Amino acid sequence: MEGGLTLTLTAGCSKWDIRQKVWDYIEKNNLADFPRPVHHRIPNFKGAAQACERLKGLQEFQGATNVKINPDTPQKNARFLTLEARKTLLVPTPRLRSGLFNKITPPPGATKEVLRICATSQGVRNYSVPLGLDAAVQVDLIVVGSVAVSEKGWRIGKGEGFADMEYAMMVAMGAVTDQTIVVTVVHDCQVLDIPEELLGDHDLTVDYILTPTRVIKTDCARPKPTGIIWSKISHEMMEKIPILKKLWDKERRLGKDVTLKDEPDSSVKSTNHTSPSPHTNGEARPPPVPPKPADHKDSAAVYIGDIPSTTRVSELKSILRSRDAFPLQLTWQGAQRRAFLNYSDPAHAQVVLEKLEGLNIGGHPVRVEMARGQRNRGGLGEEQSM
Template identity: 65%
Template sequence: MEAAIKINSEASKWEIRQKVWDYIEAKNLANFPRPVHNRIPNFKGADHACAHVSNLEIFHRTNEVKVDPDKPLEGARLAVLQAGKTLLVPTPRLRTGLLNKIVPPQGASRQDLRMCSTSQGVKEYSVPIGLDAKITVDLVVVGSVAVSEKGYRIGKGEGYSDMEYAMMASVGAVEDPVVVSIVHDCQVMDIPENLIESHDLAVDYILTPTRVIETKCIHPKPRGIIWAKLDTDMLEKIPILKKLRSLERRAGKDVTLGAGGVGWKRSRGGAGQGGERGPRPRAEALRAGGDRHCVPGRHPLGAPRQRAEEHSEGARSRAAEAKLAGGTAQGLPGLQRRAGRGGRPAGPGGPVRKREECTGRAGQDSEGWQEKKRPARTATEPRRRERKPGLRLAPLRKHAPPPVCCRCFAVMTHRKGRG
């Protein structure tokens, strides 16, 4: 079957993801949530594709199945629960642990099982499983953005599926399981082999709404965590990695971290090895030999800022005094008023606003504003509005709309005539 999306042999992982997401959106092939960018697409027909899981031979031979919590895999989670098998779901972003066991309520009906297979049900009916738990996972179901008939897989760019499999391999939860990916037919394409690395998870079966593809992939699956591809930032992001690293260090394994964290350290947008967005200012500055936090037009992160000579001891106090006296703070650009909309020029001789003398509303300046103070009204002094014979003063109402004439709809003044 000819691929719906053509991929250039020199395309990066990020470009492949963008093509798939754009194609699915353009052809309206996805259900909620939309848009599908930066997600595992919840494609139309996902339930039909998930129905093929129960037809696999490995499905009848296994008791424990690990299924990712993505929306299009909801039908696969339901099939596992209906078959009475143990459903294992990874902890979202591996914040508190590795796997969770979904335990439906006693005497659960089909509707209850369907609820347990949803994202809300995963939160309500999940029980954490420790790293020392004796489990054997023979079937792993993952979501993908793109797959190839050779078994190569590209996720959404965060690397969690690869990391979860490597962590399960490290604790002995998997030996040689069958990995299944459920996608739309348009997500099956030719992926360049040079994009696949040692930590990438390959798939054995591809399930689409119309096909069941056995890949017979020869790319080896990860046998554990490749610590050289991680750095301290990733350990802080996923605390459970610290515990795994401690266990492997005691076992005498090499747990030396890499300097740059290539491989698994990826951002949500797909940054990282194989997922570059293109040249960026920070990357250009880094390649030029500059500080990694210093890009053109930006102060280096963590470096002490040099105080200018004009900002020496007492300069700000002198500038404040000059401002109150009606002058301008020369030599202090930060204290001068910029010329622009709603402001006045701050050059020599330009007017300087005094908050205590302003008679207009806050934030409203005018070119014709003059410095004058209105004397404070005493308690016995009447209101500063002239009373004319034959007119009465309407009571003041705060924030009341102005009265409108019932005949001409003209806005009337606040004075009303008698009779």
């Protein structure tokens, strides 16, 4: 396809595989501006401002009153163009800590220079007011960032799920309808064929793709999320995003099923020690015995080793979410460059092991296997040492 990514997706590839290929390609071909490297980010690609200019040609943008745009750098010009057109600009409250929307309110008589400042993170700090859940806001058009997107409208973000979550929360607030247009702005190389089977009910699709060279109308037939899927929300996420608690209570009062995913509030147990890993002389070594989770006598653990030393636990958790590998407890041993994913039974751990096959972090392959001493009920016998 014109301007398409020159790579081949292998059968059975995951969302994380696609993200990694796109990030690596952009870095290798020097297609990004600051901040770099682009890994684990919505890439700030060269030509982003030019791609955003195409927003002005969309009739849906011209007729919009309230426009919500994500806060990432490549969409900065889209935020400026919205303010310049005297439309209401809504941006997500940073990491949704205190709410869902902030409304940018430029000072009276703002010049273009001031509007450009309003379109940055400084503008959110100095020229915005938060809007509560009870704000009667109707969003006409949404602009999101993407790591990869297909001409059919399938979208892959950076793996943290904020764009999907924000849309679902807007549905719960009544701020969007099935007529609300969703636009993404990407480099041409980020447009590639994405297998539809990778998409879940919670994944946001897009109606238009803007690149430096073209406008793609996707005519996406797949329905957008119809609300928050509470079974995918963890207790930890509820703690980090207080507005979720309010929406959860609101929907609970309406009699909806708001059962959360079975995950303890404290999902990460850190056991960092400074003792070095044993010397192996290049030989394969058995995975260490995992810490035993309390109150789970039949529990099992998946071992992840050879994790790059620069990896943060938040990055690992993001990767696990992207592969639907949600542990009952994550034990992080960063000094030893390893982690354990604890599950309630060996069968569940075996399923996760298959989901994490071929895992790499930051371009570096990692070791993923059943932890030593775990019972495997998948036909490999009892008490196998790996």
